[in-house]
Amino acid sequence: MFNVAIVALPYCHASGVHGVMDFFSVANYCSNQSGAQSAPLFDCQIVTVDDKPVRGYSGAVITPTIQRRDFQADLIVMGSSVEAAVGADRLDQTLAPAIPLHGWLRDAVAKGTVVASVCTGSFVLAEAGLLDDQVATTHWRAASLFRSRYPHIRMDADQLLVDNGQIICAGGASAFVDLCVHLVERFASPAVALACSKMLVLDGRRIEQTPYMALYSQKAHQDDAIRKAQTWLEEHYADSVTINEVAAVAGLGARTFKRRFKEATGETPIGYLQHLRVEGAKHLLESSREQTARIIWSVGYEDASSFRRLFKRIAGCTMEQYRKRFSYVSPSAA
Structure with a gap:
């Protein structure tokens, strides 16, 4: 069994947390139906910074299902951390709630845990120092802000998903679906991932977020x-x-x-x-x-x-x- 911790931060996209939870539940069902697995393949839990409920961007309350320190995860999925359109002047404020996670994430990686981010969750990984010498992606609208804050990290915003091995980044908010397909394929099998796609009526895996991009006029400068x-x-x-x-x-x-x-x-x-x-x-x-x-x-x-x-x-x-x-x-x- 693989232990999966989904991190919910204040003002995150609730669908990106509960959607990951639902996807891995479907993976357990599909694995069991295939006869390849009698026990659940994934133990998926929601965690928060202080083990208390958080309120998502939509106002929906997300309740942790387990205390973070009590759960030894094989895979950590970091949900969105900031608004995609947040300005540089508000970035420190919006990233502050995730600071207590930095040491926890670094310790997990040192123990071999795979860490993945969805949307602007990549900012938390960057703040924790986990994206140094890696390739990252994020929501296309936040890419310019990411590049200006972390010029030493290679940002490839065209890509919907970047797998560096132990560190994985997915692009825009709904890219959690593509990330889940990828993770189930990697941790379970391509057959289980395909069964999940059919069960959830998903199209083939998207590769780029380029077609979804719109010109986001950079006028937040002083010139x-x-x-x-x-x-x-x-x-x-x-x-x-x-x-x-x-x-x-x-x-x-x-x-x-x-x-x-x-x-x-x-x-x-x-x-x-x-x-x-x-x-x-x-x-x-x-x-x-x-x-x-x-x-x-x-x-x-x-x-x-x-x-x-x-x-x-x-x-x-x-x-x-x-x-x-x-x-x-x-x-x-x-």
Whole structure:
């Protein structure tokens, strides 16, 4: 039997805690039905920092099922720790409740326990020093904040799941499902994981969270000139735009503008403009049945092949695949 501790922190996503609990219960059922396991394969328990109930982000109360220090876990799953959109000025405050867990997590890893995070739970692992020399992922909207706080840790926000061996990170909040499939496959067997997927009516495992990303405009910096340029670009991205023109809007020379834009946003002006155009195309793919060629022209590109390559690189799929997955307009409305 494998002991699984699911850590619930204040303001975490309750579904990411109870959902993991439910998934491993289904794994026990599927393993038993296959005849491969007579006793439960997983003993799954919810733990909290102080062994007291916590209130999740939705207001739902999450009650621990066992005292944390009394449970020797083979696997620890760290739920979300902060809002994906929390600002840098509030990060210390939101991470503070998890500080008592740092030593416990380090001791567990030293004893061979596998530790996995869901969503922004990766921040707790980073604070505990468990992601040094590892590759991490987190919710795509928190990736920039993660990079600025932990520049020494390699962040690959495109990936929905990163398995470093003993340390595993999963991306956005619902990625706990993909993490559970992976863990059951690893701790039990691919057959049990597949049986769980069928029982829970899950599609094949997702690999990237890139298609779900939206441009999260980084305006929490202190550079008013760059913020002015960002706003202007967001209003004129479909026009023929030059760097000199945007620099003039910011009241800066071109070289100074490019340097300060990168420092403030983490992106080059051209990269920012490209992301804006892809976001514009995404919106039209979601909300209309307009021909893809017309969509490409409407966001400021004349070279359709070039934009298609750009779209696939940024969105992680083709324009047609994106429309099929995310469109909310009936084909009959075209």
